[in-house]
Amino acid sequence: MSSYEINPIGQVRSCFEEKFCIPRQPGLLKHAKGWIELSDEFARPEMWRGLEDFSHIWLHFIFHAEGHEKWNPMVRPPKLGGKTKKGVFATRSPHRPNQLGLSVVKLEKIIWEPRVKLLISAVDILDKTPLIDVKPYVPFSDALPNSVGGFTENQTLTKVQVQWSEKAQTQREYFLLNCSYLFDFIEDIVSQDPRPAYMARQENHEKNYGVRVYGLEVKWHMKGHTATILEIENLSPESVQRIVDNFGDDC
Amino acid sequence: MSSYEINPIGQVRSCFEEKFCIPRQPGLLKHAKGWIELSDEFARPEMWRGLEDFSHIWLHFIFHAEGHEKWNPMVRPPKLGGKTKKGVFATRSPHRPNQLGLSVVKLEKIIWEPRVKLLISAVDILDKTPLIDVKPYVPFSDALPNSVGGFTENQTLTKVQVQWSEKAQTQREYFLLNCSYLFDFIEDIVSQDPRPAYMARQENHEKNYGVRVYGLEVKWHMKGHTATILEIENLSPESVQRIVDNFGDDC
Numbered sequence: 155m156s157s158y159e160i161n162p163i164g165q166v167r168s169c170f171e172e173k174f175c176i177p178r179q180p181g182l183l184k185h186a187k188g189w190i191e192l193s194d195e196f197a198r199p200e201m202w203r204g205l206e207d208f209s210h211i212w213l214h215f216i217f218h219a220e221g222h223e224k225w226n227p228m229v230r231p232p233k234l235g236g237k238t239k240k241g242v243f244a245t246r247s248p249h250r251p252n253q254l255g256l257s258v259v260k261l262e263k264i265i266w267e268p269r270v271k272l273l274i275s276a277v278d279i280l281d282k283t284p285l286i287d288v289k290p291y292v293p294f295s296d297a298l299p300n301s302v303g304g305f306t307e308n309q310t311l312t313k314v315q316v317q318w319s320e321k322a323q324t325q326r327e328y329f330l331l332n333c334s335y336l337f338d339f340i341e342d343i344v345s346q347d348p349r350p351a352y353m354a355r356q357e358n359h360e361k362n363y364g365v366r367v368y369g370l371e372v373k374w375h376m377k378g379h380t381a382t383i384l385e386i387e388n389l390s391p392e393s394v395q396r397i398v399d400n401f402g403d404d405c
Numbered sequence: 406m407s408s409y410e411i412n413p414i415g416q417v418r419s420c421f422e423e424k425f426c427i428p429r430q431p432g433l434l435k436h437a438k439g440w441i442e443l444s445d446e447f448a449r450p451e452m453w454r455g456l457e458d459f460s461h462i463w464l465h466f467i468f469h470a471e472g473h474e475k476w477n478p479m480v481r482p483p484k485l486g487g488k489t490k491k492g493v494f495a496t497r498s499p500h501r502p503n504q505l506g507l508s509v510v511k512l513e514k515i516i517w518e519p520r521v522k523l524l525i526s527a528v529d530i531l532d533k534t535p536l537i538d539v540k541p542y543v544p545f546s547d548a549l550p551n552s553v554g555g556f557t558e559n560q561t562l563t564k565v566q567v568q569w570s571e572k573a574q575t576q577r578e579y580f581l582l583n584c585s586y587l588f589d590f591i592e593d594i595v596s597q598d599p600r601p602a603y604m605a606r607q608e609n610h611e612k613n614y615g616v617r618v619y620g621l622e623v624k625w626h627m628k629g630h631t632a633t634i635l636e637i638e639n640l641s642p643e644s645v646q647r648i649v650d651n652f653g654d655d656c
Contacts (some may be wrong), residue, residue, distance in 0.1 A: 243540070251416075305458065
């Protein structure tokens with residue numbers, strides 16, 4: 155069988171600047187925002203007319219991060235605690251033949267001028283991911299209420315309790331009116347406990363964590379089932395303005 | 406941005422041997438059956454373990470039929486009667502950049518030996534379509550009950566009345582116990598009125614039609630809003646046995 159050459163139509167720009175903390179499925183973090191940065195050929199308004207009437211869109215993309223080109227016949231889904239193996243085609247693992255990714259995201263807004271830009275949310279995609287197609291989510295054919303989800307059923311999302319340190323709380327209060335979704339998002343990613351499953355199972359586990367999101371560096375401390383947000387590095391009037399400019403201002 | 410080389414993992418084998426009569430979305434014809442024919446490298450059981458617990462699967466494929474390599478910035482969705490234009494990315498048109506297709510189908514059964522074969526139904530894909538990925542349908546993230554479907558909402562499926570001619574009725578009765586889904590399927594495709602929208606609008610339209618499906622040639626006559634199935638060519642004990650062997654025997 156012959157091979158096919160796929161050319162990106164643009165990039166997915168996302169709040170997630172590293173793989174750590176990206177949720178395992180889209181939709182888990184509603185304040186995880188992003189936008190579609192289209193290359194010149196595809197940034198013409200007529201190609202997108204009518205998409206504004208859809209609430210959700212499918213993004214086809216390439217899992218491009220380092221290491222994603224390697225795959226194995228079986229994988230250990232994180233949802234199963236990393237202990238049980240499933241066939242690679244029974245999972246959505248990014249380590250797969252052809253490195254094809256698929257996510258449904260919420261379409262927040264289309265900016266038409268001077269070039270088309272799609273604002274999206276509930277994203278689970280790494281920043282600067284090559285985008286190869288966009289399709290409308292068609293509820294009639296895509297939303298299957300009676301479908302059965304194998305090992306993804308009955309998932310219990312264990313959340314940890316989140317506290318704000320005095321320093322982080324001061325930062326939050328200072329910038330809350332400029333961009334409230336930023337702080338909801340930070341609390342959400344920390345509360346979803348992004349630690350590897352084997353660490354989360356250790357009762358006395360205690361460690362500092364950090365992640366780059368929205369151009370900021372969020373630092374927190376984990377002790378047992380409680381997370382304390384320590385500080386948000388790079389938080390400034392300029393960095394907050396950059397977030398609002400890029401990701402939208404619906405705070 | 407660099408391009409990516411995609412290599413098919415197999416082929417979608419389908420009851421639809423030509424584009425005419427393929428429904429505009431999957432799920433419309435529950436007896437439209439098919440199977441996944443995997444190339445040697447991907448026909449190993451361990452790669453598919455666990456998928457049997459899912460009711461539905463996503464197929465990523467290439468729109469490979471002649472003419473699909475051409476695309477325009479705007480298209481006329483058949484659902485809108487061919488009269489209104491929408492941007493290509495606001496549709497699921499097969500004429501699109503990168504020619505990427507996406508369909509959710511019902512996973513009927515996995516045959517594990519001597520090589521993996523997936524039996525599927527509710528298919529809207531042309532026979533021998535290059536398959537480039539399979540993923541489980543995850544209800545938690547994929548089934549969005551509150552999504553809004555733009556111009557695909559409020560679709561009214563106009564059906565025509567179907568009669569069986571004496572000859573076709575004799576054929577049906579003779580083979581009904583061998584493969585009942587075949588005859589339900591034939592009635593379904595004729596009743597969905599696959600004529601181009603402009604023809605279906607003509608009150609006095611009268612014409613013979615034919616389509617190759619399941620290795621057979623179905624002939625019918627359209628007059629106004631009534632279809633008469635005239636005969637099924639190539640129907641024989643051998644051709645029916647071939648259907649059951651390939652597509653499954655859950656009659």
